[in-house]
Amino acid sequence: MTQVKTTCPYCGVGCGVTATVKAGTLCAVEGDLEHPANYGRLCVKGSALHETLGHHGRLTHPRVDGVNVTWDAALSTVAQRLNSVRSAHGNHSVAAYLSGQLLTEDYYVANKLFKGFLGTPHLDTNSRLCMASAVAGYKRAFGADAVPCNYEDLEEAELVVLVGSNLAWNHPVLYQRIKVAKERNPLMRLVVIDPRVTDSCEIADLYLGIKPGSDAYLFNGLLVWMAQHRRLDTVYIERHTEGFDDALAAAQQSAGSVADVAAACDVDPERLETFFYWFASQLHVVTLYSQGVNQSSSGTDKCNAIINCHLAGGKVGLPGAGPFSITGQPNAMGGREVGGLANQLAAHMDYHTPGAIDLVSRFWATENLTPTLPESPGYKAVELFEAIERGEIKALWVMATNPVISLPDAARVRAALEKCPLVIVSECAAHTDLLPYADIVLPASGWSEKDGTVTNSERRISRQRGMLAPPGEARHDWWIICEVAKQLGFVEAFNYAHPWEIFDEHARLSGFENDAIHATPKRLFDISGLVGLGRAGYDALAPIQWPVTKAAPNGTARLFEEGEFATANGRAKLLAIVPQWPEQALSAAYPLRLNTGRIRDQWHTMTRTARAPRLMNHRAEPFMDVHPDDAHAAGVTDQGLAVLTAAKGEFRARVRIANAQRRGEVFVPIHWTDCFTQQARSSALIDSITDPLSGQPESKHGAVALAPLRVEWQATLLIADTAVESTPWCTSAYWTRIPMHGLQRWQLADIQPVGDWLAQLSAWLPGPVSVLSQDAASGRLRAASVENGQLRWWLMVGLPSELPGLAWLESRFNETTLSDTHRRRLLAGCDDGAVDTGPVVCSCHQVGQTTITNAIRAGDISIEALGARLACGTQCGSCIPELKSLIEEERPHARAKQTPNTELA
Structure with missing residues (x-):
């Protein structure tokens, strides 16, 4: 058993993680007590990192035109097709779209290849969308x-x-x-x-x-x-x-x-x-x-x-x-350090930085190449896909991101990719919304396998250390990029054997001629003090904040302490600001202001977090938060289904009536994709309007209309992971897939009635109906199928609020052979006398709302008392605000507590 110190791959806080590896498996994670970003704390997502691993659902082989190929064939095809596009349409017809999920070393060689050696400025990153x-x-x-x-x-x-x-x-x-x-x-x-x-x-x-x-x-x-x-x-x-x-x-x-x-x-x-x-x-x-x-x-x-x-x-x-x-992604800052934005060159130099083009050209030894380094900025993210739509960009390489979900006006992005002659995708997940548009798919390594550095929101560079071997034929992004560069003829410039060599070059460039007389002002980003670490020093690198120079060998905790800034005259500039209202204006057709954002237990498009089923329990379905007055006016009800409509698309989800919303406003999460639900992509509601200076989309200010989704029936289907390959029920007006341990939960609803549920079940699901309970008058039904002693699927037609707690059923799906007692209880979905624990509030310890409410009513009317009794709120603390709200709601019903609450122990 070994312990490895690494860095969390989620948000820009950049928490240190201590991972325990045993027999080739990462079996546990905890916060690194010594890392200055978190001093041992982790949120619920970080605490569940080891639960997101495994080879299931991973890309393991390169693929060209839908066919698995060898790496040699894939690399030569990428190089040949890129060269064909460049020869026919020029270097500016080639582009790349990167991600804050990449490590700094990955970012560095990608930027160097595209801007330095392919001569195209069109390399941007999804950091454009957040920072x-x-x-x-x-x-x-x-x-x-x-x-x-x-x-x-x-x-x-x-x-x-x-x-x-x-x-x-x-x-x-x-x-x-x-x-x-x-x-x-x-x-x-x-x-x-x-x-x-x-x-x-x-x-x-x-x-x-x-x-x-x-x-x-x-x-x-x-x-x-x-x-x-x-x-x-x-x-x-x-x-x-x-x-x-x-x-x-x-x-x-x-x-x-x-x-x-x-x-x-x-x-x-x-x-x-x-x-x-x-x-x-x-x-x-x-x-x-x-x-x-x-x-x-x-x-x-x-x-x-x-x-x-x-x-x-x-x-x-x-x-x-x-x-x-506060940065949204784990390495958004590291990507900017190496030039990951379309308006940057490298090492925080821009195209307009005096002498920057010449300096970078000489450092990379590209001054005698044809083409030379671009002389002006490339297309920013939204502009880039508009250029693809126009046919100006003919080849696009996307790495570690999903623009068909995250970019605004998603339908337009999809249409652009559909017509792009060459789409290359580097990805670790086998199922994303982007992959159907890829001509070439390159399997990349994931968090527990990657080796390099990231920079967090406070400028702190930390090591992300690889602990496991990539599955199958997956390879590191830096390796993939460098091998393609070699195929393109740039062998000497990309002949790295280890990421420390890339980091060393990056550090050298950051300080290159930064002390020269003409370097006024000096570049603030300078980590030349980390040059020459060697592999051993790189492997042992402790978290450190830039600048790191000879004058500041231990890093720099705080900038501008002397009031001297990185401007030509050393002064900071106050700007004359004329406030502007959102450009996505409200109207009679779209009277509600849309706000989008993250939720507590999910990350981006859920390709990682959905692999840990307990992270799906807090908010299992896509939802919309609506003020009670707006809900009443639109005729929608709490936990009912509704549709948000915008000029560009629509969003179907479950309603949560929320007094926390301002009147006239709606909140929706950004995470759900076509891999998880029928039509709940928040980006479909957002127009492609951007800040004219930064190019960042106006994703917080959509304009929408609200209406109920009137359905004839709702159902919950639980089905074993190995039970079916096709999902014919996905033609329903509403569906959401929720991963659980060993099975998938589907929430379904449709506008068309089902006349004969037995016939419907036969069309949808394999195997005989082993148990069935049906009430034709109320339209309620429960059914299940058991084959060779194993539970294969379980169905309840009715509102989700009628569901029993699903933990008991989840356990039955993971049993080799069902007992007679468990068979008899299948339709009930729980043991005789079992109590539903309610929706999960504390994800760390899987404590449900009903359990918490009962404890409060029994006298546990403080966070400390609930933590002592149920352990909720004692790990990451993210659930504490919700616990406090429950205490306030239930306090009038609580009884005075004089003795320990043994009945709830």
């Missing part, structure tokens, strides 16, 4: 894509402001760090600014439920208030910034008074002024912002409106202070 506006805002203000803060600042701050970030669900470990800091420092305050009341509000001292899209009005108003109340740091402004007068004048035009701002943001004026006073009165303020700010047609301006306030108050470069963009 591009934050990047553009930092560059405009500070001169570099540089997060000034670190995680310790969250604990040292006097005030933490969350803007457009449900930190409790999306970055749970950071949320827990803030929560502990507040417990230690009662004077510390937290403000949540978000259209929705989220779980992050659980520890908030002030909540501002602003109108979607009004962020810039709010922060312009804050800047004006600071000026009116003499709360500016005039010394800092004069010594270290420029542009203040223009920024203030612009702010005054849109936010002249607190009343004006309150009206624009649709919030209470007194609560708004309280926030202004708190922000202006404290020096140590951290503003955390994420997709709620970035995913807008004016996201860059919103970021700069936030940064303006920090600069005007001198709240930058201090412990516990700064504008802090």
